[in-house]
Amino acid sequence: MSGDDAPEPESKPELGWRAREIERELPGLGLIVMQARIARAASLNARSPAGVEDRLRELSNRFRGARAVTLRREPVPAAYRAFFRHVGLDPDVVRTPIEAVALERMLRGGLHSGGLIEDSLLIALVDTGVPVWALDAAAVDGPLGIRTSVEGEPLGRSPRAAEGPLPAGRLVVADASAALAMMFGGLAADHEAKGGTAEVTLFAIKVPGVPSLYVEEALWMCRAALEQP
Amino acid sequence: MTQSGPVMERTHEWERGRSAIDVGAVSADAWVEVAERDVRETLRGQIARLERESSAIVADAFPHISPADRPDPRELRDEVVAGPRLLTFAELERVRDRLAGHTQDLRRLAAERVEHERRAHERLEAMKLEPGRYKFARLPVRDLGEGGCGVWEVRPRLGLIGMLSGWWQVKLSSGCP
Numbered sequence: 001m002s003g004d005d006a007p008e009p010e011s012k013p014e015l016g017w018r019a020r021e022i023e024r025e026l027p028g029l030g031l032i033v034m035q036a037r038i039a040r041a042a043s044l045n046a047r048s049p050a051g052v053e054d055r056l057r058e059l060s061n062r063f064r065g066a067r068a069v070t071l072r073r074e075p076v077p078a079a080y081r082a083f084f085r086h087v088g089l090d091p092d093v094v095r096t097p098i099e100a101v102a103l104e105r106m107l108r109g110g111l112h113s114g115g116l117i118e119d120s121l122l123i124a125l126v127d128t129g130v131p132v133w134a135l136d137a138a139a140v141d142g143p144l145g146i147r148t149s150v151e152g153e154p155l156g157r158s159p160r161a162a163e164g165p166l167p168a169g170r171l172v173v174a175d176a177s178a179a180l181a182m183m184f185g186g187l188a189a190d191h192e193a194k195g196g197t198a199e200v201t202l203f204a205i206k207v208p209g210v211p212s213l214y215v216e217e218a219l220w221m222c223r224a225a226l227e228q229p
Numbered sequence: 230m231t232q233s234g235p236v237m238e239r240t241h242e243w244e245r246g247r248s249a250i251d252v253g254a255v256s257a258d259a260w261v262e263v264a265e266r267d268v269r270e271t272l273r274g275q276i277a278r279l280e281r282e283s284s285a286i287v288a289d290a291f292p293h294i295s296p297a298d299r300p301d302p303r304e305l306r307d308e309v310v311a312g313p314r315l316l317t318f319a320e321l322e323r324v325r326d327r328l329a330g331h332t333q334d335l336r337r338l339a340a341e342r343v344e345h346e347r348r349a350h351e352r353l354e355a356m357k358l359e360p361g362r363y364k365f366a367r368l369p370v371r372d373l374g375e376g377g378c379g380v381w382e383v384r385p386r387l388g389l390i391g392m393l394s395g396w397w398q399v400k401l402s403s404g405c406p
Contacts, residue, residue: 021315022315024266025266025269025315026315069288069291069292070288072284072287072288073281073284073285073288078280078281078284081280081284082276082277082280082281084313085276085277085280085324085328086273086276086277086316086321087313087314087315087316088311088312088313088314088316088320088324089312089313148314148315166312167311167312169314169315170311170312170313170314171312171313171314171315182312182313183312183313184313185312185313208277209277
């Protein structure tokens, strides 16, 4: 965007929709969505800008083994652990995103850069404890929300979707026409942000006990990293 | 663990509420649904409390109590890989009961650990008071709840001379390779 262009309207974090049964059963659960434009011309898979890599290195140095142990007692990671149990996931078997990163950090000896998208999401997760996911905005049809899956439904719109079919009743993040991600799981391959993606839809899952401020901070942090030239 | 206390209280609340509204307008099924949802909410609260407690025990007592001390995660894997879902009353109850059992195990391990450390402290005191009675006794600092790989050891002062003369002392060696 050149300096002469009119400023584009600022995207803010927005609350996603929830299916009625989820609203009733898990009233503290929410989906917060935000758009981000990729500022730089290089591929998203290319090396991150120096500022992002520096931030990642700094976080890697701060995120030591001792914290990995006490992490489960911190309010935000603890809230995600409890919520995992509420939806049938055992956090000692299926690790929460922040605990998975802590383990990875110890095994690999650091937080390693994996391209701009991956780094931005990682920075937000380590700094706030809130996991964020990024979808290719061009592949999203309408507003995002949380619902349960229908028996045999594929993950993603593509008929070749490798992840499907889903069993009935799984919690998924969906747009108007398809399930795009299993909650706390992987994204549908045809909806992930790729090298040439110009705009991404960021989303984070707010669980009971996590203040909205943390979730929004995670999204803003991601966006700031993605919008670095 | 029983549900009767909170459930009974809630039931009385609903009964009071029912008299204030047109009971005929609400079907019995709807009341049952609301009641079940409320019980599920209570179970989620219990699960969250148990999770906080077990996490606190693990974090406080690590590395002596590790999260890997669980019975067998492979048993749970099949259920867990099913993915996130809205749990029924029975499923939540199973999660709560399993977590309660796990937390109980952790409490027991933590209590045993505290007792182990208390005995180690007593032994160290005794070693310091009468080193001659504990010749060559060794006590790793880990047994005292401290970090590192140091070892308290009763050794003769001045080597062979001390051994023959009965001059014993307690020394802390680094113990690290």
